[in-house]
Amino acid sequence: MNPDIVRERQNATFDVEKLTNILDGGPEKTKRRREIETLVLHDPDFKEEDPNFLSRSERYDQAVRKSAQMILKLREYGIADPDEIYCYKSSVHPDRPEPLDLHLGMFLPTLLNQATPEQMDHFFMPSWNLEIIGTYAQTEIGHGTHLRGLETTATYDPATQEFVLNSPTVSSIKWWPGGLGKTSNHAIVLAQLHTLGNCHGLHAFIVPIRDMSTHEPLPGIVVGDIGPKFGFSEVDNGFLKLENVRLPRENMLMKYAKVEPDGTYVKPPSEKLTYGTMVFIRSMIVGQSAQALSKSCTIAIRYSAVRHQSELRPGEPEPQILDYQTQQYKLFPLLATAYAFIFVGQYMRKTYHRITGDINQGDFSELPELHALSAGLKAFTTWAANSGIEVCRMSCGGHGYSRSSALPDIYVNFTPACTYEGENTVMMLQTARYLVKSYQRAKNGQQLSGSVSYLNEAEHQRLQPQPVAARPTVVDINDLASLVEGYKLRAATLVQIAAKSIQQELQHRKNQEDAWNNSAIDLVRASDAHCHYVVVKLFTDKLGEIGDTAIHSVLSTLALLYALHGITQNSGDFLQAGLLSVPQMMLISARIKELLSQLRPNAVALVDAFDIRDKKLNSVLGRYDGNVYEHLFEWARRSPLNSTEVHESFHKYLKPLRAKL
């Protein structure tokens, strides 16, 4: 064990295990998580070659091998609880997406939700037993989030009682679905349904794409891998071109909408039913943001405790780089953010389950708010994690660029979360739509509830964006509750500014849509401020649940740092709204420096509490024992370019070159 990191742990002021229990949701949960992780990490069937040393095809091959093993073992051990499956999978493929993700996460659930009983009889067991391996094909090469723009067609032919599927243009080729390129033999294809001369919009069809026994593509199917990407090397994201592919009528998922044998179309009873999955996935992504940031902070902070560099005082040994104020200023706000997002993720999961219960009782009242909140928080947390991972990586100096640090892979496998499941700017605008609607409702005297209830107060207080200089400042910078108020009033101000911008545009004879587009910058800012408020509030609320004094103290410091750092990053908003004064801004800068010093002795313990094992972290820089350099050297020596002393290019090009010069 590296003596620096031993000393760090000795200096911690709180019990790490107790904090881990809080993060897991109780000591029992910690215990069970560790059991499952141990099951995988000690299982020789999951031993792997370092993916950094493999070709793309070898990485895919290794991932398929492990996924096949995973399916077998999950059934062998009888692990069936979704959280436990997720935990097992995260240990088998540590933060790497894998080829069966869409089969397990989209194909099977879509069958369960949208297949008729007859279709279940026909398709479910073969899919459960991986005879059928499926994916979910929605996006097209020219079309993303805007579903009405999708071009794939399914035209019903009453003569044969078949659907004829086509990709009429290059831009309509299905593009991106995971597992589509090589792994799947079926796809649920979203296509515009045409019957009896009318188009009824998007519907889902089960399309066989490869022969069940030879795995060769079926006639009329052009399928393949979309080529190398930034990350996701284990996954065969694919393309699919359909050329007059005929499907029996029974292959349209008909639990809700139907096409009768004669071609008559029967509408689904409600449109809201598909909302739920989206909300669930976006809520999960909040947790993934927290996870990616926790990993990155673990690596950067442990490495900063063992790395020595330059000199603070002449003649003294090189200090740990964690002692530099600039290094603390890079990493500790991100550490606070990781904690904040973990608690937000816990809240979102809890809320999702509560509201799902309500929905099952027929009560949809809270769904719009949850939908708006999950969209905005998905964007807010993924953007923050995305830039935060890179700050962590660059804080490791040169070694952060080595793939052995794991940081490049954390980044490339996480960054797609900013785009998939709802592009972030689009998400922010969805939340903004809800905020502006709520603002208008409040203005019309309606009483709002939930996270937007502050818009009532705002209306009540008749907040004016300007002039504000005269308004007394309202925030006590050392009181978290008061800071939450400050964030709330900032959000209220920015929602109001956005709403007024729309109003002004309308007054200049713009139509509703142009007015919206010409206010989009303000709308995104408003959503961002709303989400920021929610995060600060949820972090603060969480402190109320913490009994242990030492842990309460260190988490309070983190929460205060999170709140104050956020203010300095957006100081213009707080000054413009008159919520803080110029002298207070100076005090906040000074206070942040104090908080960094206060957190310094607990930094390593705070990342230890995330309890991410070395095998899962897979980072030479983030090792628990801090023995970085020996293992970096050992890793490099195993690199494929070192399998021979002399690379063939010497004989091919460099030696002959001499003769020519």
Next chain:
Amino acid sequence: MNPDIVRERQNATFDVEKLTNILDGGPEKTKRRREIETLVLHDPDFKEEDPNFLSRSERYDQAVRKSAQMILKLREYGIADPDEIYCYKSSVHPDRPEPLDLHLGMFLPTLLNQATPEQMDHFFMPSWNLEIIGTYAQTEIGHGTHLRGLETTATYDPATQEFVLNSPTVSSIKWWPGGLGKTSNHAIVLAQLHTLGNCHGLHAFIVPIRDMSTHEPLPGIVVGDIGPKFGFSEVDNGFLKLENVRLPRENMLMKYAKVEPDGTYVKPPSEKLTYGTMVFIRSMIVGQSAQALSKSCTIAIRYSAVRHQSELRPGEPEPQILDYQTQQYKLFPLLATAYAFIFVGQYMRKTYHRITGDINQGDFSELPELHALSAGLKAFTTWAANSGIEVCRMSCGGHGYSRSSALPDIYVNFTPACTYEGENTVMMLQTARYLVKSYQRAKNGQQLSGSVSYLNEAEHQRLQPQPVAARPTVVDINDLASLVEGYKLRAATLVQIAAKSIQQELQHRKNQEDAWNNSAIDLVRASDAHCHYVVVKLFTDKLGEIGDTAIHSVLSTLALLYALHGITQNSGDFLQAGLLSVPQMMLISARIKELLSQLRPNAVALVDAFDIRDKKLNSVLGRYDGNVYEHLFEWARRSPLNSTEVHESFHKYLKPLRAKL
């Protein structure tokens, strides 16, 4: 040609070719650049496999082949001007570093600068003719920018008149030098010189590391590749462990410092001589930031002109995504930044050459300022480009993640610039040291010149960071000259705040070093503000040189957008310093929206003016003709995973799995 992009070009208000000439530095320069590019791009010897489809070893192999060809052809064509060599090389290896970079860029120049005439006779011609291929080995696994911390030793043995070189610890293994792993047979090694019982600090030694004929490592040499990285796949960054390697005395570079045969050490006459190279390389990096951002903007803006998505107005066709305000708000400020950095790069090159002239006349007076400026601007521009590339990538939605977009590669090959040649935070602190010193000189009544002369005025005007609310605001938001003043006063304020923080720390009995470290956050902010001021000023100055009215107009709009956008991103600073009022901030937000609309018709023309050819851009999304989807599909089909219809993993794992379930 895609009709959307044709229409964009028709709508431009200025002559693209004339703007290209301005960026190149004159029509003759444009012509010559294109000639050199054509030479490479039409040369069948430089045809390459798409690196995205190759393994690391194949990528290295291909790069060595092309580099060897490049050396031959440069001599064949007699291209000898450094700028022309750079242009040729940038076409051969478009924005990809290559295995001979350090031989050409560090090994040969170091010989030229530091070898004695006898050493030149012995080493130069073999190196020029690539019998000797060298690299420059400074950083160690445990040591980066802090040169005194390096551990490699060179101990003189008068008995044999040899130096004995050693890597005494794991942390002293040389790490990172490009071309060290596989390509080089020599290295210039920086080591602590010990002679007659005394250590005289770092000196440079020419160390043979591989046999000149077999290329096998020599006795006592452990050498190899450091393993896969984030980017730089073409380069064999290497490690080097020295075990009692004996070198003749003549292998120490002795133009300045010397060791006599009896072991007597002779000091070099001046320390300042090594400054120049660093300043030059950092100035070059400013230009590379501009280049990386120009490429990224070209890709993102062209793609945004041909991509259609969602709907602005119900019933109308999907609009070009470049019509969304949020998309303009992401891309146009970055476009403005790219232009700003091109002009800053031009200025830095010019200034470097001017000051080099002065230095050759023995006048070192401007060197400290240039050193400070190049350090800060290196950090300022690389950070901005680094985050800007990712904004461009993410603005392309899903396809930005495909390697065919080129954006992932632009990012991974650019981001190391934030760390190499001086880690950015360290760079900012170096600039800050110069600023604080200058501030103190001004306070003591000295008259400052150059980019920091505003600190005289600041002292004169007795700027107070607070209270400022009462001070009248000074900035006219529609006047660039006035905005430059505003940036200047912001910088002055932040330098003053940093200087006062140090003073306060000293008053609390902190020693000088702790006071510095406890003010580091403020110091970095001050440097950042100083660099921002310099960039806004240089952009504004450049406008004075532009005669063409149409181009002057569009560049002025870009400059105004750059300045105003920078204010909104740092609005707290301007409000705190009392430079702008709250109502002005609201006006700026509105003004920015107007500028975005004004730039919209010229956006494609403004990236066309960068004149980056398709073969060099190598991006399916950024193609000049806008025919994106066909080529994306064609590219994907060539991907190695599609070389067979059925991947072997199906037979190995998926088919057998069925039997077990």
